[in-house]
Amino acid sequence: MQNVPGRAAAIDADGVQVFIQSARTWKPTAHKPEDLAVLRAARESGQVQYIVCHAIYFINLATDEPALLEKSRTALRNTIDVANAIAADGIVLHVGSHKGRGLEVTLPQIVKELKAALKHLNDPCWLLLENSAGAGGTIGRDPIELASIINAVDHPRLGMCIDTCHAYVSGVDVTDPKQLDALVEELDTRIGIDRLRCLHVNDAAAACGSNRDRHANIGEGEMGDGLAVTLSHPKLADLPMLLETPGHEGNGPDAQEIAALRALHAKGVKRRQAKAKKPRAR
Ligand SMILES: [Zn+2]
Numbered sequence: 001m002q003n004v005p006g007r008a009a010a011i012d013a014d015g016v017q018v019f020i021q022s023a024r025t026w027k028p029t030a031h032k033p034e035d036l037a038v039l040r041a042a043r044e045s046g047q048v049q050y051i052v053c054h055a056i057y058f059i060n061l062a063t064d065e066p067a068l069l070e071k072s073r074t075a076l077r078n079t080i081d082v083a084n085a086i087a088a089d090g091i092v093l094h095v096g097s098h099k100g101r102g103l104e105v106t107l108p109q110i111v112k113e114l115k116a117a118l119k120h121l122n123d124p125c126w127l128l129l130e131n132s133a134g135a136g137g138t139i140g141r142d143p144i145e146l147a148s149i150i151n152a153v154d155h156p157r158l159g160m161c162i163d164t165c166h167a168y169v170s171g172v173d174v175t176d177p178k179q180l181d182a183l184v185e186e187l188d189t190r191i192g193i194d195r196l197r198c199l200h201v202n203d204a205a206a207a208c209g210s211n212r213d214r215h216a217n218i219g220e221g222e223m224g225d226g227l228a229v230t231l232s233h234p235k236l237a238d239l240p241m242l243l244e245t246p247g248h249e250g251n252g253p254d255a256q257e258i259a260a261l262r263a264l265h266a267k268g269v270k271r272r273q274a275k276a277k278k279p280r281a282r
Pocket of ligand 1: 130163200244
């Protein structure tokens with residue numbers, strides 16, 4: 001994700017997301033315990049409906065550099081501590097890059113690191129691996145890679161977060177109902193769709209299959225209104241949806257973006273309902 005800093009997001013009772021934590025620095029967050037307690041209380045009372053933290057982007061659980069691995073471990077542990085403190089529902093994590101060595105070679109290390117991290121993560125919080133845009137050796141470019149990690153770790157709270165922009169630039173045109181159905185089907189067969197806990201909903205400023213991780217505002221990128229196909233898929237439509245778009249001021253998603261997302265979601269759902277009602281041609 002290049003355009004905006006990824007941050008922890010909470011969704012209030014009105015379904016609106018609030019950002020909490022920056023994800024583009026190694027420096028650990030230093031939230032005051034009283035602030036964490038306020039958010040925890042809001043989550044537990046239902047005032048905030050869903051909280052997802054985003055682990056920092058520099059983490060690489062597949063690295064062969066011991067110093068980087070140690071830093072990655074510490075950073076992930078810090079996010080886990082914050083997530084536990086605020087009763088978060090999930091932590092989204094980019095696994096990292098194998099830098100051309102291949103997933104198979106790095107898999108045992110990734111599995112070991114994830115198992116160790118999950119030991120610290122309180123129930124009911126999930127650790128969610130995000131699909132990558134597929135550039136270079138970034139891990140999680142398709143359901144096969146995500147499945148090989150998730151199935152090898154075999155933990156009840158290890159799941160995934162699918163980013164619409166990443167899926168698109170990695171070569172799956174999720175604005176095409178057939179391609180989207182095939183992706184959902186594959187995720188379900190290989191991993192189990194119940195492990196998909198949230199979506200990152202972003203339009204793409206780069207072409208399908210380009211492997212270029214460029215997020216665009218809702219309706220303003222290559223996907224345009226076609227994003228409604230994903231937003232309204234029966235197995236996806238009720239998932240928490242988090243924006244990671246540049247926004248109109250360049251400060252990340254704003255009220256306009258949330259309104260555009262809601263409108264597109266409603267449009268997609270309506271379109272599917274109308275289609276379902278239509279009698280089939282004989
Ligand atoms: Zn994302």
